[in-house]
Structure formats: C-alpha cells, structure tokens
Amino acid sequence: SKMATKSMANLFIDDTSSEVLDELYxxxxxxxxxxxxxQKIIKNLIKMVVKLGVLYRNNQFNSEELILA
Structure with a gap:
C-alpha cells in the first residue's frame, strides 16, 4: 500500500491511463x-493497474494470459 502514491503511480501509468482513471473517478x-x-475505489484500481504493469514489464504473463487481456 505504500507504493500506491502519486509519484509511484506516475512511473507506471501513462497519460492516457491517467485520463481514464480521472474520468472513472x-x-x-x-x-x-x-x-x-x-477515492478508495480508485486507489484500489490504481494499485491493481500498477501491479499489472509491473508484471507485464517483467514478462510475467504467459501467452494464454496475454490472449485474455
């Protein structure tokens, strides 16, 4: 939960995703x-997006999981 700060989120979330999250909020x-x-809902959503981004950047998804996305 400490990683869910604005500065950490900015490292993993691009401008388009940020705009989508703003609209969702x-x-x-x-x-x-x-x-x-x-705020609680969006904070949890940001945590999930950041975690998925880290996993994707480190090639942690197999081909079946990438097809689902």
Missing part, C-alpha cells in the same frame, strides 16, 4: 455521491 464520485468511497 468523476463517474464513481457522481454514482456513489461519496467522495471518500470514490
């Missing part, structure tokens, strides 16, 4: 009508 905030809950 806006939509989530509108849907839940709860800022804190929306």
């Amino acid at each position: 806006r939509v989530t905030k509108e849907y839940t009508r709860n800022r804190k809950e929306s």
Whole structure:
C-alpha cells in the first residue's frame, strides 16, 4: 500500500491511463455521491493497474494470459 502514491503511480501509468482513471473517478464520485468511497475505489484500481504493469514489464504473463487481456 505504500507504493500506491502519486509519484509511484506516475512511473507506471501513462497519460492516457491517467485520463481514464480521472474520468472513472468523476463517474464513481457522481454514482456513489461519496467522495471518500470514490477515492478508495480508485486507489484500489490504481494499485491493481500498477501491479499489472509491473508484471507485464517483467514478462510475467504467459501467452494464454496475454490472449485474455
């Protein structure tokens, strides 16, 4: 959880992904009508995106897993 800071996320998330996450935050905030809950959801999503990015960059996925993506 310590790695889920803005600076660490910026290392692994490109501009397009960042824009998508910003839009997802806006939509989530509108849907839940709860800022804190929306931030928690997006924080967990960012953690997942960063972890997947690290795994992908280190070639940790086999061909079957890449096909699913």
